[in-house]
Amino acid sequence: MPEQRRGEAPPENAEVGSAQQFGDVHPLLNLxxxxxxxxxxxxxxxxxxxxxxxxxxxxxxxxxLYSLGMLGGPPIAGLGMDLISPNGFFFSIAGLLxxxxxxxxxxxxxxxxx
Numbered sequence: 059m060p061e062q063r064r065g066e067a068p069p070e071n072a073e074v075g076s077a078q079q080f081g082d083v084h085p086l087l088n089l090x091x092x093x094x095x096x097x098x099x100x101x102x103x104x105x106x107x108x109x110x111x112x113x114x115x116x117x118x119x120x121x122x123l124y125s126l127g128m129l130g131g132p133p134i135a136g137l138g139m140d141l142i143s144p145n146g147f148f149f150s151i152a153g154l155l156x157x158x159x160x161x162x163x164x165x166x167x168x169x170x171x172x
Contacts, residue, residue, distance in 0.1 A: 097124055 100120060108116045131154070138150025 100124070 101117065104116045104120055105113065134154065135147055135150045137146075138153070139146035142149050
């Protein structure tokens with residue numbers, strides 16, 4: 059198969075979604091956010107656990123909290139790096155994990171009290 063040159067249309071026999079069809083843009087498709095895989099796995103777990111209206115509520119809560127983390131995480135890590143110079147990133151992430159662990163343990167104790 060002849061190679062496609064810059065600015066030329068893809069060959070007629072190029073498969074849909076093939077590298078020949080995308081041309082020079084194809085390498086850019088691999089530069090996605092690695093966190094997108096995490097959200098996909100989380101949504102798959104929600105889909106296996108909930109159904110119907112509960113799935114819609116769980117999805118809305120997941121997207122809201124995921125977005126909150128994407129907005130709040132970098133400033134918190136940046137503040138940690140400013141306050142504690144060489145190891146601030148590590149301590150800010152560790153602090154967020156401790157807060158998360160506290161929330162999970164508190165939720166489990168509250169749930170078991172029902």
